[in-house]
Amino acid sequence: MKKAEKCISCGKGLIERGSTTFICPNCDTKIGRCNSCREQNVKYHCQECGFIGP
Amino acid sequence: MTKDLQEDNKKISEDMMISDEVYMTSGVHIGTRQKTADMKEHIYKVRNDGLYIIDINKTDQKINIAAKFISKFNPENILVVSVRQYGQKPIRKLSEYTGIKVLDGRFRPGTLTNPSAKGFIEPELLIVTDPLADSQALDEARNIGIPVVGLCDTNNELKYIDIVIPTNNKGRRALALVYWLLSRAILKENGKIKSYENFKPTVEDFEAEI
Ligand SMILES: [Zn+2]
Numbered sequence: 001m002k003k004a005e006k007c008i009s010c011g012k013g014l015i016e017r018g019s020t021t022f023i024c025p026n027c028d029t030k031i032g033r034c035n036s037c038r039e040q041n042v043k044y045h046c047q048e049c050g051f052i053g054p
Numbered sequence: 055m056t057k058d059l060q061e062d063n064k065k066i067s068e069d070m071m072i073s074d075e076v077y078m079t080s081g082v083h084i085g086t087r088q089k090t091a092d093m094k095e096h097i098y099k100v101r102n103d104g105l106y107i108i109d110i111n112k113t114d115q116k117i118n119i120a121a122k123f124i125s126k127f128n129p130e131n132i133l134v135v136s137v138r139q140y141g142q143k144p145i146r147k148l149s150e151y152t153g154i155k156v157l158d159g160r161f162r163p164g165t166l167t168n169p170s171a172k173g174f175i176e177p178e179l180l181i182v183t184d185p186l187a188d189s190q191a192l193d194e195a196r197n198i199g200i201p202v203v204g205l206c207d208t209n210n211e212l213k214y215i216d217i218v219i220p221t222n223n224k225g226r227r228a229l230a231l232v233y234w235l236l237s238r239a240i241l242k243e244n245g246k247i248k249s250y251e252n253f254k255p256t257v258e259d260f261e262a263e264i
């Protein structure tokens with residue numbers, strides 16, 4: 001899957017190691033999370049379906 | 055339900071995948087004496103004996119969500135791991151019924167990151183039984199940038215976990231039930247079974263021997 005361009009939580013580009021991209025578990029929207037948001041357990045909100053992760 | 059269980063029981067939603075009583079007699083709700091800030095929202099209360107109690111409504115919802123998520127991947131591209139002994143039989147069973155790849159026991163460093171390592175694989179999704187015990191696998195998943203589903207207890211941090219299933223991740227019976235529910239939900243999601251009744255294995259089949 002092609003990487004998301006930016007982190008869904010903070011908007012930073014996903015260039016750093018430790019970032020990831022996946023499809024929202026609840027719908028089919030692409031979600032990107034940057035290394036620091038993943039490291040600090042920053043929540044992400046899917047803009048399409050409202051799912052809040054992790 | 056015994057009085058003890060009633061006391062641990064939160065208001066339960068009607069549409070759970072299995073009755074709250076089954077969750078509770080399996081000890082899925084029994085956390086540890088430690089609570090992390092990351093897990094706070096999944097914790098319902100602290101008991102008099104100091105054990106933090108997990109909100110099983112959330113456990114149920116998240117098993118469902120995790121199953122939907124997992125179903126988006128080819129099972130051959132998913133790896134499930136458990137260094138913890140009581141998780142090993144449940145993950146082998148998950149693998150048997152869903153085709154997800156399994157690594158039980160020690161996780162050899164380099165398995166995800168070093169192409170010349172013995173047993174090197176390139177999964178697209180990792181499932182960890184305990185982010186603390188399975189830290190090597192989690193770290194390597196971070197290095198290769200794949201998402202992670204984690205079974206997380208009250209003492210776990212959620213670093214690099216993208217989907218959390220809040221649960222007792224240490225108990226023999228709890229791990230059997232959670233992986234049984236997850237297997238069943240994945241098969242239903244994939245259309246391999248039409249309804250839950252078509253899933254024949256029992257929770258006991260998933261349970262590690264003492
Ligand atoms: Zn971010």
Ligand SMILES: [Zn+2]
Nearest residue numbers: 024027046049
């Ligand atoms: Zn969504």
